[in-house]
Amino acid sequence: MGTDMSTFTSLDARASSSVSPAPVPRRRRRPAFIRHIGLTVFALFVLYPLIWLVISSFRPAHLILSDTSIIPDRMTVENYRSGWTALNRPFWVFFANSLIVALGAIVGNIFSCSLTSYALARLHFRMRNIYFGIVLVSVMLPMHVMIIPQYILFSKLGLVNTFVPLVLPKFLATDAFFIFLMVQFIRGIPRELDQAAMLDGAGPFKTFFYIILPLMTPALVTTTIFTFIWTWNDFFTPLIYLTKVQIMTVPIALRTMVDAESTLGIGELLAMSVLSLVPIMLFFAFAQKYLVRGIATTGLK
Amino acid sequence: MTSALAAPKRTGGYHLARQGKAAHVFLVPWLVGFLGITTIPMLASLYLAFTNYNVLAEPNFIGPANFIRIAGDERFWHSVRVTLLYVLFGVPLQLGFALFLALILDKGIRGLTLYRSAFYLPSLLGGSVAIAILWREIFGQDGLVDKFLGLFGIHASSWLQNPDTALWTLILLHVWTFGSPMIIFLAGLRQIPDDLYESARVDGATTLQQFRSITIPLLTPIILFNLVLQTIGAFQSFTQAAVVSGGTGGPVDSTLFYTLYLYQQGFVNFDMGYASALAWVLLVFIGILTAIQFALSKYWVFYGD
Numbered sequence: 001m002g003t004d005m006s007t008f009t010s011l012d013a014r015a016s017s018s019v020s021p022a023p024v025p026r027r028r029r030r031p032a033f034i035r036h037i038g039l040t041v042f043a044l045f046v047l048y049p050l051i052w053l054v055i056s057s058f059r060p061a062h063l064i065l066s067d068t069s070i071i072p073d074r075m076t077v078e079n080y081r082s083g084w085t086a087l088n089r090p091f092w093v094f095f096a097n098s099l100i101v102a103l104g105a106i107v108g109n110i111f112s113c114s115l116t117s118y119a120l121a122r123l124h125f126r127m128r129n130i131y132f133g134i135v136l137v138s139v140m141l142p143m144h145v146m147i148i149p150q151y152i153l154f155s156k157l158g159l160v161n162t163f164v165p166l167v168l169p170k171f172l173a174t175d176a177f178f179i180f181l182m183v184q185f186i187r188g189i190p191r192e193l194d195q196a197a198m199l200d201g202a203g204p205f206k207t208f209f210y211i212i213l214p215l216m217t218p219a220l221v222t223t224t225i226f227t228f229i230w231t232w233n234d235f236f237t238p239l240i241y242l243t244k245v246q247i248m249t250v251p252i253a254l255r256t257m258v259d260a261e262s263t264l265g266i267g268e269l270l271a272m273s274v275l276s277l278v279p280i281m282l283f284f285a286f287a288q289k290y291l292v293r294g295i296a297t298t299g300l301k
Numbered sequence: 302m303t304s305a306l307a308a309p310k311r312t313g314g315y316h317l318a319r320q321g322k323a324a325h326v327f328l329v330p331w332l333v334g335f336l337g338i339t340t341i342p343m344l345a346s347l348y349l350a351f352t353n354y355n356v357l358a359e360p361n362f363i364g365p366a367n368f369i370r371i372a373g374d375e376r377f378w379h380s381v382r383v384t385l386l387y388v389l390f391g392v393p394l395q396l397g398f399a400l401f402l403a404l405i406l407d408k409g410i411r412g413l414t415l416y417r418s419a420f421y422l423p424s425l426l427g428g429s430v431a432i433a434i435l436w437r438e439i440f441g442q443d444g445l446v447d448k449f450l451g452l453f454g455i456h457a458s459s460w461l462q463n464p465d466t467a468l469w470t471l472i473l474l475h476v477w478t479f480g481s482p483m484i485i486f487l488a489g490l491r492q493i494p495d496d497l498y499e500s501a502r503v504d505g506a507t508t509l510q511q512f513r514s515i516t517i518p519l520l521t522p523i524i525l526f527n528l529v530l531q532t533i534g535a536f537q538s539f540t541q542a543a544v545v546s547g548g549t550g551g552p553v554d555s556t557l558f559y560t561l562y563l564y565q566q567g568f569v570n571f572d573m574g575y576a577s578a579l580a581w582v583l584l585v586f587i588g589i590l591t592a593i594q595f596a597l598s599k600y601w602v603f604y605g606d
Contacts, residue, residue, distance in 0.1 A: 035405060036412075042402075043419040046477065050422070052445060053435045065438070068448045112330040119327035123320045131328070138339060142537050142587060144563055144580040148573050149345035150338065152356065172334025179331070204323035233429045235540040236560075240568055251430040255544060258434060266438060273431035284425055288418060291425075292484055 057274045061267030080275070083268030086260075087253060088245045091272060094253040101166050101238070101249055102231040108170030109178050109227045110220055116173045117182030118208050122194060132183070138176040143236075151240055165241045166234075170227075178223045185219035186212060222290045225283055232279060250276045349577035356571050367578035377579070379554050380562040383468060387558065388535045391475035396527055398479040403486035404516070417487070421480035432474070433544035437461065440470040461545060464555035471541050471556060482527045489523035490516070518603040525602050529594050536587055539564070559583060 048070070056064045058075040084091045119125075120132050154165040173179060189212065197207045238249045248256070254276060257269050284291070325332075350367055352360035371377050402420060406413055426432050439445040440460040447459070460466045493516065501511050542550060542558040550557030550565070563583070567576030 032410070035410065039405065039410075039416055043416060046423060047419055049435055049439055049445075050426070052439075065443050065445075066448070068445050112334070115327045116331040119324040123324035123327065124317055125321035125324040128324070134335065138335075140533055140587075140591065141339070142533075142580070142584055144537070144560060145346050145584045146339060146342040148349060148567055148577050148580065149342035151568075152345075152573070153342070155356075169334060169338045171330060172338055173331035174334045174338050204320060204327070208327070229425060235430055235543070236564075239543075254430045254434060258437070258544060258547065269434055270438065273434045276431045277426055277429065280425055280429070284418075284422060292417070292421075
């Protein structure tokens with residue numbers, strides 16, 4: 001982010017020193033200007049719904065739908081106050097539930113995917129290529145061909161309405177995407193490093209913990225961020241497993257509010273929707289470098 | 302993927318055997334998950350597809366009856382049509398926007414990071430229930446779009462309650478998330494060596510010629526990658542339709558995505574044998590489609606020479 005802020009100022013500097021420009025920049029300046037106008041207008045168009053969402057959540061409920069503008073006027077926090085307690089439980093319960101699930105998923109993915117990826121990227125064994133092929137295929141496997149027996153299993157074990165069905169699979173490396181990401185990353189680490197450690201007598205476990213794991217921090221950060229965002233947004237799995245109010249995650253609570261919209265009102269709904277997006281926005285604001293890198297290398301969402 | 306046989310010789314046979322054992326210790330979580338969470342449930346689901354099962358009683362083997370029922374199920378065919386429309390329009394439009402903006406942003410533009418952030422944000426949020434709720438309000442009765450078009454004298458009341466337009470609001474939502482494929486395109490564009498353009502310029506190639514003979518051919522592997530990934534993802538879209546239609550797929554099943562129909566059969570009607578059959582039809586369909594995409598790719602994807 002920082003580098004581009006500085007190019008903005010250098011743009012101004014160049015514009016003012018246009019006394020002796022080279023012929024090529026002169027021809028290019030006008031298209032660049034038009035391109036900036038076009039991009040800015042398009043960006044505003046793309047972001048308009050989001051801005052409207054945030055502004056509207058602070059408007060008195062009866063004014064929300066009659067106002068298409070995004071100029072903040074007659075602001076109130078009433079929607080937030082009444083939305084917070086609109087369901088049987090205060091909203092912090094759902095945030096706490098979502099946070100538990102997300103943290104569990106993060107720990108699970110970091111643990112299981114780093115172990116798996118190290119074996120696949122560095123250790124030599126007969127089934128390696130076959131295993132890696134399985135990982136690649138399972139990235140594309142629709143969860144629908146497994147979800148019904150999984151549900152039956154977890155419900156027979158009495159684990160419906162607990163977080164176990166949401167978190168346990170992460171400890172078993174079922175998010176193949178992240179294995180792929182980490183394998184790619186480990187392959188980029190110079191082999192000399194772990195070979196030196198092995199020659200010094202370190203076994204695979206020591207090499208993994210003391211050499212590879214610290215070096216793969218960027219991949220672990222990317223995994224953390226994407227696991228958080230995916231788990232935070234996840235709707236299908238908690239919809240199936242979490243039916244009791246006290247155990248619902250934020251998306252399920254919001255869906256429950258939609259069902260009761262006629263009695264609740266749009267203001268509360270929009271206010272809680274905004275709150276539900278805040279954690280993702282924070283990641284977006286502070287960890288964008290890792291997000292962009294993660295998508296660019298693996299094609300994550 | 303280097304063959305395991307090509308392992309460095311100096312590690313020696315003893316070392317290799319030890320590594321094999323260690324590898325399987327590292328792989329314990331994955332192996333347990335692969336068997337317990339993936340393979341066995343998949344096989345169980347295949348078996349259930351040939352049974353009548355409602356959770357309460359034991360599964361009852363009925364042969365291919367579920368698949369015969371699917372073939373004659375109007376709502377199934379309807380959900381296939383809805384999903385195909387969604388994929389056929391949503392994915393190419395989304396990728397078209399993504400590619401177009403990546404090309405504009407790639408030409409050394411100032412403020413790239415700002416634009417990229419602005420265009421990427423919807424991709425991060427688009428799958429959430431909150432955004433589906435926003436879409437409900439934007440396209441709903443007296444919603445934002447309706448109000449806005451009202452200024453120009455166009456009155457369509459609710460875009461979501463009209464079966465002719467409801468699906469298109471969801472396609473629009475999909476197109477709105479063009480940011481993540483755009484970032485993949487940008488990364489791909491950066492891989493194209495500058496000297497290719499330079500030598501083309503020396504040879505007198507115009508910008509358009511460079512675009513057609515360098516940029517597009519070298520980008521085709523990335524286009525294929527995005528196409529395959531986004532198609533698979535779009536076929537499994539669920540949240541938006543489920544929230545916008547209130548779980549029904551309405552109005553008149555016009556937003557009945559395939560996975561929403563599967564959810565209704567499996568987890569609302571608890572017709573789990575039938576839902577399993579639906580899941581396997583989806584898997585086979587996605588598998589065939591992906592195979593076709595890869596097979597056709599040799600006619601248009603450029604893998605260098």
